[in-house]
Amino acid sequence: MELVYTPQQNAFRAEVRQWLADNVPDQPLQSFDTREGFEQHRQWEQTLARGNWGMVTWPEAYGGRGCNLIEWLIFEEEYYRAQAPLRVNQNGIFLLGPTLMEYGSDAQKARFISKMASGEEMWAQGWSEPGAGSDMAAIRSKAIREGDEYVINGQKIWSTRAVFADWVFCIFRTDPDSSRHKGLSFIFVPLDAEGVTVRPIEQLNGLPGFAEIFFDNVRVPVFNRLGAEGEGWNIAMSTAGFERGLMLRSPARFQQSAKLLLQLYRQKRNDILDLSIEDSVVRCYMDAEAYALSTYQTASRLMSGGSIGPESSCNKIFWSELDLQIFTTAMSLLGARAELLPEAEDASDDLGNWLDGFLFAQSGPIYAGTNEIQRNIIAERMLGMPRK
């Protein structure tokens, strides 16, 4: 154990810090859940890609830098420190990207990864259906093989950023007689294909952050299938592993929020009456650091040949509840003015983005597998408790 950055790691941090200082836009971008904001964020992705900073852990051949996981953590720390724009293509780069590296053919990697890394093609995820939410194996949408094509019919829902994205990666039932986890395949669909209808769904903040997608005899080439036919469930679970495990929410995000919370607390602490605030601020800071320490430990273990293990299911519960606590505490610190929207006349800088983050934090324990499902997974797969 040597909890000290190497000179190379410090140099890498300095390089990242400098590049971000030179390139992060001075003004915050608009929300990526508006058309204009989405395009601003796409341009930011292209800026990142031009500097080869789009996805630092990817091989150089795909626009990355071949960084190891510790360097990735350093990059993320600097990224959030610089308050750089959120990653509009996170479904692509953090979830689909690693899955493509593992399961894609060379031709598929060549076709999809570079355009994903460059921000030219934005990705949404299409897994849930009206009757298949937590119970994802209840998927009914079908992709039936006809020659070199699949013909797709059905409906997906809760597809984040599908309103403005270019592609969606889906799980469809390719064997119509199958049930549950069998007979599913992992298939990519361009959202401008004939027969695709995207219906925006407004989120809690009134913006169309996710969508319903209808497929009416949509035809895609067999080339768009990732992995073997019928292997969709296993591939999806490996994507979910990235999602719940290491990549989706890097600890720096929460450490940055906890730091801003602490700054808010330093300003407001003499005005507050709520006795629980002090404890809550300390806890937020400690838990954000605990998540970072745990992630560094996992990264070290993976780098020395270990595996991620079922204990990674604990991550999603921890960070989503931490996020809620951070933003709930901030709302308490802001008191009666916390409810003011940014466009309200009396809204001022001290309100920051706390309200927006507070609303978004409500979704954390729900998306990427509800925390109730995560607790079942922990109990059954990590602790070995009986399923029935």
Place this chain on the structure above:
Amino acid sequence: MEFTFSDDQRVYQQSLAAMLAKEVAPETIRGRWSTASGFDPGSWQQLVDMGLTAMLIPEDLGGLGLNEVDFVLLAEECGKVALPEPLVDSALVASQLLVDLVRCNSDFASRGTELLQQVAAGTVQVAAGHMINPYLNFAAEADWLLLGHGEEVHLVARDQLQLQAQKSLDPSRRLYRVAWTPSAASRLVDGQQGAQLWRIALNRGALGCAAQLLGLAQAMLQQAVKYSSDREQFGRAIGSNQAVKHLLADCAVRIEFAKAVVYRAAYTTSVGPARADCAVSHAKVAAADAALLCARNCTQVHGAMGYTWECDLHIWAKRSWALDKAWGDNGFHKNRIHEWLLNPRALLGAEYTFGASNRAFDISTEPLTAETSS
């Protein structure tokens, strides 16, 4: 940056775990409760034979020269079996305080070195009484006691003091109120140096507590998982109910996110025990949270059995409730962190998780302007 334990460290942990599993069963612990001293010299000798009383003493003073990172997994194992013997306080706090005294008081060097050799060999026991703990566990077993008078550190023979036994909630713990009279002859260092040594001793004591609490938590969770998988109601294992699963999943999450915090504290203590305040306080709070949650939820999962003397779970629960308050309670440790977070010189942000520059987390000496990368 390398946050893993070495193969040697894991092997040592496994061999201690194997020995403890054989020698420290719940029946053994219960047997100890009805003895006068609560102490088993044979069991202590086995710990000595494994090198545990010698391991943290430097090689030039007759020990094995290992450090807190080597020891933290072993302290965790002691917690897993709810070891009654005061090994962790003895090896991590008392003998290292002796080492510090040898280093900073040349008049004491030769006598201190001799004492350390005896401690390493297991022929003499030394205990450290810190002002944060009103009572000293197993004080009656110690031949020598390191005691504080104000900030001074004194070394006092057991026959020079009066011990008043105090019964603990945890029958494995044998607490004593220590009454003694300081003298020039017993004083080893004065106030200024003493304050620093006591601060370091507190960090080591709290680290040892945190590691044991982490072990206690895991042991309780394991017992509740087993009980809920075996016990049937309505024709199926009670552990198949989501309400029960979620109680234990919550325990697992708290344990999982206390581990790296405790290990970071061990590392920080090993490289700079006087600068480890925040890392240690974080570890104590996180590990105590995990252990207290496990004590509550695992008792609940055991149903009425969990409220009986017969069920072994309370061996671990009571130790957790006791250690939660030892070496500084939740309030003490949270306040240390709170004070630091309000300190204008505090280095805040993700880039300082491991302290500034190429150094471990530093509470006392870093200027505000320090940057990791420039």
